Amino acid sequence: MEVIIKSDAQTGSIAAARVVARLVREKPNAVLGLATGSTPLTLYKELIRLHREDGLDFSAVTTFNLDEYIGLEKEHPQSYYTFMWENLFSQINIQPEKVHLPDGMTQDVPASCAVYEREIINAGGIDLQVLGIGSDGHIGFNEPTSSFASRTRIKTLTQQTVADNARFFDGDEAKVPHHCITMGIGTIMDARMNLMLAFGTGKAEAIAATIEGPVASMMPASILQHHPAAKVFIDEAAASALKLFDYYRWVYDGKPDWQKDA
Numbered sequence: 459m460e461v462i463i464k465s466d467a468q469t470g471s472i473a474a475a476r477v478v479a480r481l482v483r484e485k486p487n488a489v490l491g492l493a494t495g496s497t498p499l500t501l502y503k504e505l506i507r508l509h510r511e512d513g514l515d516f517s518a519v520t521t522f523n524l525d526e527y528i529g530l531e532k533e534h535p536q537s538y539y540t541f542m543w544e545n546l547f548s549q550i551n552i553q554p555e556k557v558h559l560p561d562g563m564t565q566d567v568p569a570s571c572a573v574y575e576r577e578i579i580n581a582g583g584i585d586l587q588v589l590g591i592g593s594d595g596h597i598g599f600n601e602p603t604s605s606f607a608s609r610t611r612i613k614t615l616t617q618q619t620v621a622d623n624a625r626f627f628d629g630d631e632a633k634v635p636h637h638c639i640t641m642g643i644g645t646i647m648d649a650r651m652n653l654m655l656a657f658g659t660g661k662a663e664a665i666a667a668t669i670e671g672p673v674a675s676m677m678p679a680s681i682l683q684h685h686p687a688a689k690v691f692i693d694e695a696a697a698s699a700l701k702l703f704d705y706y707r708w709v710y711d712g713k714p715d716w717q718k719d720a
């Protein structure tokens with residue numbers, strides 16, 4: 459795992475955006491895996507800026523989102539579909555037919571999940587997957603004890619995640635759906651690169667366990683230790699519980715520029 463510690467969320471997000479932008483420039487028909495939550499918002503803002511000011515072209519890019527709540531219409535203000543269109547897709551030149559999110563309103567969840575997996579394969583697989591991390595270490599909505607071999611499927615949120623996400627539902631836990639469709643950990647591990655972002659002290663314990671703890675399904679993100687190309691962009695607050703903090707800094711600072719964006 460490559461650990462990149464930046465002073466704050468802004469500079470961490472911009473550094474992550476440079477990796478995404480470099481891929482899209484080198485491979486205009488790249489397949490991006492995307493995430494929701496508050497963490498990737500600044501990354502998406504930077505991609506929008508690069509599109510507007512530097513002509514970063516998304517016209518041939520395909521996207522697959524990690525997850526979606528079950529039972530929310532696409533138009534629901536808290537659906538991940540709405541989140542993605544509001545915060546990214548409506549502001550770049552992506553082709554709507556190249557955008558994919560799990561269908562939270564499907565009547566046949568297993569069949570819909572199987573189709574999603576097939577669509578990813580048919581698109582050539584995910585080149586770069588953007589990930590946040592839950593305070594309990596979940597990636598996508600793969601909660602603790604999710605199988606490392608899992609594929610896109612239904613999951614039940616933990617009470618912790620329901621409580622964490624209630625802030626998007628007027629602070630009312632009763633409004634947060636308890637079920638979702640999420641790419642599996644196996645699906646995420648198939649991406650050619652995984653790019654995780656985490657900011658703030660609320661993520662410090664999960665980040666330390668992910669990077670330096672044992673690989674365990676109780677900490678789903680720790681599986682990234684087995685990924686051949688996983689980068690973790692964190693701010694100093696999220697890095698504060700890392701034992702090798704100084705080492706990660708020293709490694710990154712000593713890299714040539716071309717390697718920092720690769």
Ligand code: GLP
Binds near residue numbers: 598
């Ligand atoms: C949600 C999403 C995850 C996200 C996590 C953290 O549960 N399903 O993909 O990483 O929350 O959210 P935030 O970035 O708002 O802390």
